Amino acid sequence: MRSAVVLFLLLLVAAPLLWLTKQQHEPPAPRDGCPSPRPRVALCFYGLNRALRHTVHGIADKIWKPLHDACAAVDVYYHVWETETAFVDTAARGGERMEVAVGDGAAEMVKLLRPFGARGMTEKQAAFDAAFALNASSYAALDRRYAGPNFRNLMRQLESLRRVAALWRRSGVSYEAVVYARPDLKFLDAIDAGQVLAVPSKTILDPYWHRWSGLNDRVLVCSRDAAAVVAARIELAPAYAARTFLRAESFLQFVVRAHGLRVGDLALRAQRVRADGAVASNDLCLEYCSPARRDVCRGDCRRLSPEPAPLAAWAAKQKARDDAKRRAGTLRHGVPRADRVGIQ
Numbered sequence: 001m002r003s004a005v006v007l008f009l010l011l012l013v014a015a016p017l018l019w020l021t022k023q024q025h026e027p028p029a030p031r032d033g034c035p036s037p038r039p040r041v042a043l044c045f046y047g048l049n050r051a052l053r054h055t056v057h058g059i060a061d062k063i064w065k066p067l068h069d070a071c072a073a074v075d076v077y078y079h080v081w082e083t084e085t086a087f088v089d090t091a092a093r094g095g096e097r098m099e100v101a102v103g104d105g106a107a108e109m110v111k112l113l114r115p116f117g118a119r120g121m122t123e124k125q126a127a128f129d130a131a132f133a134l135n136a137s138s139y140a141a142l143d144r145r146y147a148g149p150n151f152r153n154l155m156r157q158l159e160s161l162r163r164v165a166a167l168w169r170r171s172g173v174s175y176e177a178v179v180y181a182r183p184d185l186k187f188l189d190a191i192d193a194g195q196v197l198a199v200p201s202k203t204i205l206d207p208y209w210h211r212w213s214g215l216n217d218r219v220l221v222c223s224r225d226a227a228a229v230v231a232a233r234i235e236l237a238p239a240y241a242a243r244t245f246l247r248a249e250s251f252l253q254f255v256v257r258a259h260g261l262r263v264g265d266l267a268l269r270a271q272r273v274r275a276d277g278a279v280a281s282n283d284l285c286l287e288y289c290s291p292a293r294r295d296v297c298r299g300d301c302r303r304l305s306p307e308p309a310p311l312a313a314w315a316a317k318q319k320a321r322d323d324a325k326r327r328a329g330t331l332r333h334g335v336p337r338a339d340r341v342g343i344q
């Protein structure tokens with residue numbers, strides 16, 4: 001009898017402990033004092049995955065947690081391309097560059113985002129490439145730069161963005177804000193959850209850094225209405241590309257203007273990380289950026305770093321072309337107006 005009472009008491013103590021241990025594998029409960037229902041935010045990842053194992057902890061600490069601590073319920077979505085082979089990247093080993101196979105990026109993304117309760121899909125990149133072949137050749141007929149790998153990768157990325165947006169849109173949830181981010185970003189700041197939850201309608205929050213010729217397209221916070229049109233921007237690409245060379249940043253700025261969206265500054269720095277975990281050389285200088293230096297950081301922040309990194313090959317070529325055009329007095333700055341590209 002006495003032992004039965006002891007057992008009963010033990011169970012009383014042990015049950016909540018067992019329950020607590022189990023809870024650690026679930027997202028933590030919202031903190032006290034949250035409104036009910038909680039505001040909801042969609043956090044969307046898209047494109048190719050090569051580096052998520054290096055960035056996922058930062059996503060949890062710098063994006064997911066601040067939103068959660070501000071009472072938001074965060075729904076994570078992804079769309080990721082499956083590539084034919086395990087992708088390879090180069091890594092420095094003993095002073096030499098060598099190729100390293102790092103496995104199936106799509107499978108890795110599914111696995112690493114599972115603890116977030118993420119919903120998403122993986123699709124074959126080759127199938128998209130095949131469906132896009134006709135479009136690709138009409139782009140290439142406009143400008144031979146469209147036949148190159150940068151443009152092809154941009155189109156794949158924009159299509160993946162369109163598809164991930166279809167997922168949150170189909171959910172029927174009325175999100176306060178939608179965050180779109182590349183999966184290879186190492187965040188240097190915590191997201192300002194108050195700013196995210198208060199984003200006015202028809203507004204995007206865009207990083208103040210690396211806007212180059214337009215707006216930074218690596219991480220965006222959008223109001224629900226802006227999020228739908230921004231993610232579908234590949235639909236405006238043919239008309240835009242027919243009028244002026246399509247670059248990721250100037251194209252985003254064009255789309256934002258075409259839809260009459262407002263742009264606010266997002267004080268969230270993030271560096272692109274390669275498959276081997278190294279930060280992209282062009283992004284190292286973001287360490288020295290702050291909103292007070294947005295004048296410099298809007299373009300090339302390497303002016304701030306003590307040891308400027310060498311230009312990447314494509315950037316060196318582009319710089320040479322821009323310099324040549326500038327000398328000839330033909331470099332046009334800014335973005336064409338919507339009506340000149342035939343978009344209402």
Ligand SMILES: *[C@@H]1O[C@H](CO)[C@@H](O)[C@H](O)[C@H]1NC(C)=O
Binds near residue numbers: 131132135
């Ligand atoms: C090709 O372009 C057409 C016209 O812009 C578009 O409707 C279609 O979705 C594009 N196809 C693909 C696979 O992107």
